[in-house]
Amino acid sequence: MTGALFRTEDTSSMDSTEIFSFGAGPVRSGVGGALTGPQNVDPRQQLLAHRYLIHESAAWSERLQRWFFLPRRASHERYEEAADERRATNLLLSCPADFGSVAVRRAGPLDPTHGFSSFKFVPDTDDQVVLALKSEEVGGRIAAYITAFTLDGRVLMPEAKIGDVKFEGLEFI
Structure with missing residues (x-):
C-alpha cells in the first residue's frame, strides 16, 4: 500500500482529525480514504461527497510560485472501476503555495x-510550456501518449501515441 497520512490539530473546522489517503482502499484501483476523529462537516463539503479527482502528476514552479496539477481522472459520480476508465481529464489546475485559490x-x-500520468515544464520556457504524458488503460489494453501545451491551454504538439506501453514518468536530462 502507498499513500499519506495527514493530521490536523486545533483548527476551526476540525479537532485533531486524521485524513488517510491511499491507493489500496476498499476498491482495487483509484483512491480510498477515511476521516477519523471529530468533524464539523461544512455543507459545501456535502456537495463533493461522491465526486473525486485522481492525481498522478503535480509540480511546483519556483519561477511562478505556484503548484500545478494535471489530474488523471475526475468525476461528479461515485467511483466505479469500469466507469473510471472513461473519466480522464484535460484539466490544468494551479494554485499559490497557500492553496488559497485554484485556477482551472x-x-x-x-x-x-x-489521462495525465506525468508532466514537466519544458526547460528555458519560464515554466510556460508543459510536456505531458497520458496513459490509457481500457479493458486491459494499455497505451501511452505525449503532448505539449502552454499554461493557457494552447496546444503546441497534438497528442501522439508513443506505443502500447505504459510510461508514468518524464524527465529532461
Missing part, C-alpha cells in the same frame, strides 16, 4: 480514456 484551465481536447 483546459489543456487541449478531452479524450475520456487518456
